[in-house]
Amino acid sequence: MNKSHTILYLDGVSVSFDGFRAINNLSLVLDKGEMRAIIGPNGAGKTTMMDIVTGKTRPDEGEVFFDGQIDLTRHDEAEIAMMGIGRKFQKPTVFENHTIEENLMLALKGPRSIFPALLHRRSTAEARQIDDILGIIRLGDKRDQLAANLSHGQKQWLEIGMLLAQDPKLLLVDEPVAGMTDAETEETARLLKEIARDHSVIVVEHDMHFVRELGVKVTCLHEGSVLSEGTLDFVSADERVVEVYLGR
Amino acid sequence: MITGRFFAAGADRRIAITILILLAVAVIVPLLNLAVSPTRAFYVPSYIVALTGKYLCYALLALALDLVWGYCGILSLGHGAFFALGGYAMGMYLMRQIGARGVYGNPILPDFMVFLNYKELPWFWYGFDHFWFAGLMVLTVPGLLAFVFGWFAFRSRVTGVYLSIITQAMTYALLLAFFRNDMGFGGNNGLTDFKDILGFNVQADATRSALFAASAVTLALAVFVTWATVGSKYGKLLMAVRDAESRTRFLGWRAENVKLFAFTVSAVMAGIAGALYVPQVGIINPGEFEPSNSIEVVIWAAVGGRGTIVGPIIGALLVNAGKSWFTGVLPEFWLFALGGLFVAVTLLLPKGIVGMWDSWRGNAKALRAASLAEEAGTDPVAPPPQKIVRSAATKPGDWSSSSPEPQPAE
Ligand SMILES: Nc1ncnc2c1ncn2[C@@H]1O[C@H](COP(=O)(O)OP(=O)(O)O)[C@@H](O)[C@H]1O
Ligand SMILES: [Mg+2]
Numbered sequence: 183m184n185k186s187h188t189i190l191y192l193d194g195v196s197v198s199f200d201g202f203r204a205i206n207n208l209s210l211v212l213d214k215g216e217m218r219a220i221i222g223p224n225g226a227g228k229t230t231m232m233d234i235v236t237g238k239t240r241p242d243e244g245e246v247f248f249d250g251q252i253d254l255t256r257h258d259e260a261e262i263a264m265m266g267i268g269r270k271f272q273k274p275t276v277f278e279n280h281t282i283e284e285n286l287m288l289a290l291k292g293p294r295s296i297f298p299a300l301l302h303r304r305s306t307a308e309a310r311q312i313d314d315i316l317g318i319i320r321l322g323d324k325r326d327q328l329a330a331n332l333s334h335g336q337k338q339w340l341e342i343g344m345l346l347a348q349d350p351k352l353l354l355v356d357e358p359v360a361g362m363t364d365a366e367t368e369e370t371a372r373l374l375k376e377i378a379r380d381h382s383v384i385v386v387e388h389d390m391h392f393v394r395e396l397g398v399k400v401t402c403l404h405e406g407s408v409l410s411e412g413t414l415d416f417v418s419a420d421e422r423v424v425e426v427y428l429g430r
Numbered sequence: 431m432i433t434g435r436f437f438a439a440g441a442d443r444r445i446a447i448t449i450l451i452l453l454a455v456a457v458i459v460p461l462l463n464l465a466v467s468p469t470r471a472f473y474v475p476s477y478i479v480a481l482t483g484k485y486l487c488y489a490l491l492a493l494a495l496d497l498v499w500g501y502c503g504i505l506s507l508g509h510g511a512f513f514a515l516g517g518y519a520m521g522m523y524l525m526r527q528i529g530a531r532g533v534y535g536n537p538i539l540p541d542f543m544v545f546l547n548y549k550e551l552p553w554f555w556y557g558f559d560h561f562w563f564a565g566l567m568v569l570t571v572p573g574l575l576a577f578v579f580g581w582f583a584f585r586s587r588v589t590g591v592y593l594s595i596i597t598q599a600m601t602y603a604l605l606l607a608f609f610r611n612d613m614g615f616g617g618n619n620g621l622t623d624f625k626d627i628l629g630f631n632v633q634a635d636a637t638r639s640a641l642f643a644a645s646a647v648t649l650a651l652a653v654f655v656t657w658a659t660v661g662s663k664y665g666k667l668l669m670a671v672r673d674a675e676s677r678t679r680f681l682g683w684r685a686e687n688v689k690l691f692a693f694t695v696s697a698v699m700a701g702i703a704g705a706l707y708v709p710q711v712g713i714i715n716p717g718e719f720e721p722s723n724s725i726e727v728v729i730w731a732a733v734g735g736r737g738t739i740v741g742p743i744i745g746a747l748l749v750n751a752g753k754s755w756f757t758g759v760l761p762e763f764w765l766f767a768l769g770g771l772f773v774a775v776t777l778l779l780p781k782g783i784v785g786m787w788d789s790w791r792g793n794a795k796a797l798r799a800a801s802l803a804e805e806a807g808t809d810p811v812a813p814p815p816q817k818i819v820r821s822a823a824t825k826p827g828d829w830s831s832s833s834p835e836p837q838p839a840e
Contacts, residue, residue, distance in 0.1 A: 236680060238676070258679075259676070259679040259680055260679050260682050260683060260684050260685075263679070263680050263681055263682035264682040268680070269680045271677070271680075275674050275676070275677045276674070276677070277666075277669070277670045277673055277674055277677065278673060278674075279669055279673055280666060280669065280670065284666050287663065287666070288663070288666060288667060288670055288678070288681065288683075289681050294682045294683050294684065295684075295687070296664060296687055296688065296691045299662065299663045299664035299667055300659070300662050300663070300664040301662070302662065302663035302664075344681065348681060348682070
């Protein structure tokens, strides 16, 4: 298969933990600029798939390519992040002892070595970028507060804001609306659609309401491989999918 | 009262006050020792100068540990090793200054080498007759060891208790090595009987005062450097690695390099502390590598409050003053007292003296604000109500199994 127009290309990927196959011969292709929703019951391997793409977990076998030609299995987390893959964790992970603004500053695209960080002075361009992102994630009035004081939903947004600051080509977003109110969920869907205009995005989410809101192609994972793929209506009409969710 | 204002001040003002106090002490104590007659009330006896000078070196060591433990979560149980290595480098210089005045009168070989039948000076003693060279070694030997050690440890992602254990093993290994006579560092007895430093008699009051002042000024400088480091973007990153290491990696930072830099800087600071310590106490021996020494440093930092810069300094001064008093009165109980202190601090003052003070102040402030607001008829403490309502799953079935609680997986 031709990978040249893909942003992410997984083929025949498997990984086992102590003999348990968390990912089993998984193949998944994401085109450049595409947004994809991934659904699947707990333990289907959604988070593990992101671990593989971001270099946290090495696959036992299979190919993982980014941007058509970069073999991700040869790189570690920091290198992969610098190539342009950003990730939001399932459990919102922000720097709790730093302010919202400092969280964004650490995420902001730029050199990642020690000495520039020691001597760093914030430029007006950076301040403007941070202001922009604070506006997008609606946390402008809390910029000087510690991230620890944010609600669960606000932490999710801050983490998405950190992804934006990183300015990656591909965003992997793991369960972004867990713990959000209905209004926040809708707002998040709007935000992700906005982001998807100039980024490739993979969103993992259980919330069907939210997935419908996104209105994109859906992949259902089960036991580490693709069970069904297509529009949400197609996938949710698929008998195997219904069985996986309801059957047991 | 000055102490009250000192504690009450914001973090930055507290740093400034600390630096000013240290600089003032560096001038005043030597003056009160040298320029005031011993019969006057303000006279500071020489033994007090030497004793407090020693405490200042310990405070510098505690500050060094705070940089890695307090700000990066690396609990090093081997910082005594860096301190001792800096001390040995200084001790080697002091040994070579003795020259022909030793018991055996050998102009080149220190007494212990003559005694052990060394024919010539081992190569690693070359250059130590120059102060600048010894000074360079004070910085590079601990720094290099920390760099190499950290390079392997952080790259292989050794963290937490395993890292603590290998730092402890490192200092223990050095202890055993330095005990050996054929290592060429004086074995069991270490290095002692020093005569001069930079041409001045190490025993003279003026020299002791100068060493005291040097220790106070160095500590002030270290406070400034640590404060500037911790306040920089790198410092924010250091704390970010402490709190959420994997998050920093997925943002593209090399967490191992972040740690390695702090660990190396910290080891250099510890080495400088050791180098200032040795001429003031007049001896360096392998006992400084004792694992228990490194653990004591951790207790100082914990008592004062880790991650606060000023806390470990206060902790080192208080605990060591207590130790001097205790070992005078009840010497056999000191270790029990120290252990008890550690348990008490861990249970009752988890943030140490300075940390407790800060949160107490913070609470008092919040309470005051609340009572003020209550008078005004508003309630600033209660957050706006935040309902968490899950959207009901639509099709197929109720498969919305995500919960609002944070999940253990990442
Ligand atoms: N590091 C690991 N060690 C052992 N088992 C793991 C590890 N990571 C994931 N698993 C297992 O792999 C399976 C898939 O997990 P995960 O990818 O988190 O599922 P999902 O995100 O789809 O809910 C689960 O059964 C989980 O227990
Ligand atoms: Mg998951």
